[in-house]
Amino acid sequence: MVAFDDLLHARLGGMQDAVNDWTETVKRLKTLQEKAEKGMQHKAEKADWKGQNAGITRPFIKKTAKEFGDAAKEAESIRNILRDAHHEFKSAKGKLKKIVEDAPGQGIRIDSDGTVSYLVHPDRRAKDYDGPKPKQADFDHVRSGIKEAVATATEADETAARALRTLTGKDDNNFSGAEYKSLKQAAHVQDAEDAKAAAKLVAKGDDASPEEIARLNKYLMDNKGDAYFAERFALAVGVKGNLDYWVDMGDPSDGSRLALDHQKQIKELQQNWSMTLAEATHSHSPAMERWKSDVISSGTDVVQSRGTSAYGFQVMSNLMRHGSFDTKFLKEYGNAVTVAESKMTHNGALRPGQVWNAGLGMAPHLSWDGKDLGRDPMAGFMEALGHNSQASTDFFNSKIDVPGEHKPVDAFQYFTKDRAWVEDAYKDGYGPKYGYDSLGHALESAATGHAYDAPAEGLKDTRTVDNAKVVQKIVGFYGSDPKFSHEQGISDSLGKIGSAYIDEFNRSMEQDDPESGREIDNSPFGANLANGTSRFGAHYNDNLLFKSGDATNFMSIVAQSKEGHAILSAAQTVYTAHTLGVVGPEPGSAEIKNTDMTDAHTTVRVGAETHGILDHSRMGQIDQDYEKDSEEKKKAIAESTEWIKFGTEAVVGGGITIATEGVASPFVPLVADTVGSAVVSGLGMYADNEAESYTENMDKELKKKYDDLQSDALAQGKAYTRLPVTAYVNAPGWSEENSNFVREDLTGVVKSARVQFTDSDLPDPYKKDD
Structure with a gap:
């Protein structure tokens, strides 16, 4: 395989010289071929030879004349292969060179091995930084361009090498007779x-x-x-x-x-x-x-x-x-x-x-x-x-x-x-x-x-109204009875589906009326196209994909399983942090009015209520599945908070993937312009700190009694719910006064939102038939 650095600095002049030399060789060999066929071979065929001359010399002359023809064909084929390979290498190198030259102007750095990163990372930018701020789509475009150029050169290199080996053949005494008009052929x-x-x-x-x-x-x-x-x-x-x-x-x-x-x-x-x-x-x-x-x-x-x-x-x-x-x-x-x-x-x-x-x-x-x-x-x-x-x-x-x-x-x-x-x-x-x-x-x-x-790299938010129609069926069916997801054992897949529509679930769960199909006016959720409209068509600018009650039932049932709870909890955390960074007052705002905090309140409230639903659903199912104070039950309770072991570094176009412990990575759709924002990046750091603390205290937690352990797990879930707020108020730009004000204000919203429902509001845990 051709390496990035080798292609970027490839010296192709020698290859062009070889093409020129072989072109001259082809001309000479064709001249010799013509002389051999029209001269030597033609005379031998007309000669009236008998005996050994007829049986040996004539075939030898004919074979020798053919070798001149084969030599000309082989030389021309070698020239054609080198010519086309040179063209492919030159084109690939030119594309790669332009990508590398243009990258700094886009705020992108390309290392000698082709690794792509920020020229100046958002976390290290000065307050007055006015340089380029690349979006995830820019990174994707650069990476795909590099990959395409290297792949083109590699394919040309491997095809040319094999063709040249075939042309030279294994016979030391005869030309191969193979003929290639182009590299493609x-x-x-x-x-x-x-x-x-x-x-x-x-x-x-x-x-x-x-x-x-x-x-x-x-x-x-x-x-x-x-x-x-x-x-x-x-x-x-x-x-x-x-x-x-x-x-x-x-x-x-x-x-x-x-x-x-x-x-x-x-x-x-x-x-x-x-x-x-x-x-x-x-x-x-x-x-x-x-x-x-x-x-x-x-x-x-x-x-x-x-x-x-x-x-x-x-x-x-x-x-x-x-x-x-x-x-x-x-x-x-x-x-x-x-x-x-x-x-x-x-x-x-x-x-x-x-x-x-x-x-x-x-x-x-x-x-x-x-x-x-x-x-x-x-x-x-x-x-x-x-x-x-x-x-x-x-x-x-x-x-x-x-x-x-x-x-x-x-x-x-x-x-x-x-x-x-x-x-x-x-x-x-x-x-x-x-x-x-x-x-x-x-x-x-x-x-x-x-x-x-x-693979996460290059993934985009490609959801269409036809995709949404399938999701509506999924939510209606699997949210109608917990037996379907439990008996089929596909909560991990349903969790990934839920994470891919976490914006629409938040949009639905903002609505208090469980039967309403209309969006709350001026909702901060859902519509995620640049012009503020729904990607699912004009009908969904104001209407919900799912009724609030259906959304609650589906998420609650999926979260009854360990995998579903982990995926949806991680997805909700990332989505809340992202949305808070988009709709809340911008860090550095000189003055913050109460009305500036409306969308931030909504975002944090719905996120906290959702986490409450997820955590209590999981606890309810654990109660159903295990005997009280059994070691298995205590372990399951302790594991209910390990979803915090996710990282937010694997950012992809139009969204972000997050890897949760032991389960497949969900995909959370985000507005592409805010991917890599300080709030989302900060969330990863605070989540890592919590994950480290979780690991250190696991043995200590497992020694507690069941009731204490369950209480602590729910309290820990509440603490994790506050992580998006922590990441938001610690983003660069806040004054200490405003940071403290916003922290206190939003923390209060989290605390009150977590107690807005009771366990009786949720679907019953799944119970196996005897």
Whole structure:
């Protein structure tokens, strides 16, 4: 891989000289080629030779003349490769150089390894600082530009190196005869060669050696993200080969122990294979359109190996767990597998688990990621939706027509409520756990507008009204009864969804009337576009996504679990700090009137009330789950405050991610202009201090009696609720007098807001049926 610093300071003059030299060499060799073919070879063919001259000399002359032609082709190909590679390097270097030169003017520093940071960090700016103040979008733009330039140079370097090795060949006595008109053509030739070689290894099935599986993995890894290779591989293996391979790999009855003894390699192969097929589906060539159609039409076919069998949908869904598949393909696949399941179960008369393996031989081991065995085709399909937000949003907002049925299937209702998820063996037991996990991932994707496991860097607030429609269904369903989230075990996903809409939840919870669908006038929450309007359309400028009562029920139920409580508590803290920094009086204000504090009061009040709901919901569930004064109960209470172990340094465009202990990172939408503000940055420092104190005192806390420990935990929750206020009043610019005034004023709001409701206002804790 080309390093940032190497590309920035690359000396390309020598490469241009090489291009010029090879251009001259091509001219000379073509002259020699013409003389050899029209002179020496032409005369030899006309000569009336007999005996050894005819049998040896003439073929030798003909072969020698051909070598001149091959030499000319090879020289021209080398020139073409060097020419195009030079162009790519020069273009990439130019882009990188401009990014580096422009960065200081944007207030951005770029280190020698390509690391991007503030030229002057906000915490170190003088009061009279009037230099550039980069937004998160500026950092994202610089990082993506660097990444793109380095990637372009790296790809050109690797393609050129391989092409030149091919051209020079392994024969010391003959020219290779290979011919490349461009670097792009060389890349396609290399892709086709790799795909053909990979397909040959696939044809060996589970008779392949571990070394051959390693080689197959390398082909897929080296060509990751390469659309041309992906299509060549998918077509070379074929739909039938694709399905047969994975059924055979999971069949131990033929004596092969390849998958059993090398599970790590097969797990890697499944992931690489899935990502390759995902890339291939974005091609719309006639051949790939047929491939996609054949995959769907083969879904109900029985794929047989020596001792096992599975339906095509079962196999293919396990090859969809990674990568972003084409949206149209996912919609058609999802409709087809849902229709197939409806027919097989006679519209719900049978359970899906009864039919997917009914009448078949022993079920094969179809998934090697260590999560389950891959029996339920819907689990893998949900993972695919989890990686394509457009497809998942469309799917959960759709109704699927089933031939012969009068009523179409509501996709959201079917998969969240009506469907009995297939039980399967997984690491810690037997049941539908992985299927529900995958459902949660698909819902995250549909709600947030990005893949559920998308990296934080460069993430943007992409929520649309279609995403919001899915969230309205999620809040209505999972907020109606705690059994759904508890029995499905997806509180972590619901917590992430709640954190992504924390602004809209605050907007709803400002409303006192639990049945009102109207926003409080001049609310500081919700509308987060630059012009002050809702990103969900004009209707939501004044109307709420969720009624106050529905918002309370959903957040309370999600917070009953450890994961949901942690994610929502961290999200609420960050959002309160952010909003306070936006709507409160600006630090440094000479005079603060009571009316200046209205929005600050609202922000802190709603934040404190929300934290009260979350903390009491978690305590109520702990009371339900454990026996009084048991060590497990005391530990659960102590852990209810460990969500404070988050950092606010991982800032992303249009929002901020926060990592909570032991759970996935939620995404909190913020106004992009204020990301990196002194208030949010300060919050991270105070949270770190609290986390350190929490760790130091854990052993001491666990020695307390249950009642004392619970009281202390709720008191600690109240203290954490004040952290946004602390970060706000300690932001640079405040006079000591105003800082003290604001601290006292807002602390009073926090204290009174925490007692505005009683436990009876919240949904009952979940109680398992005996």
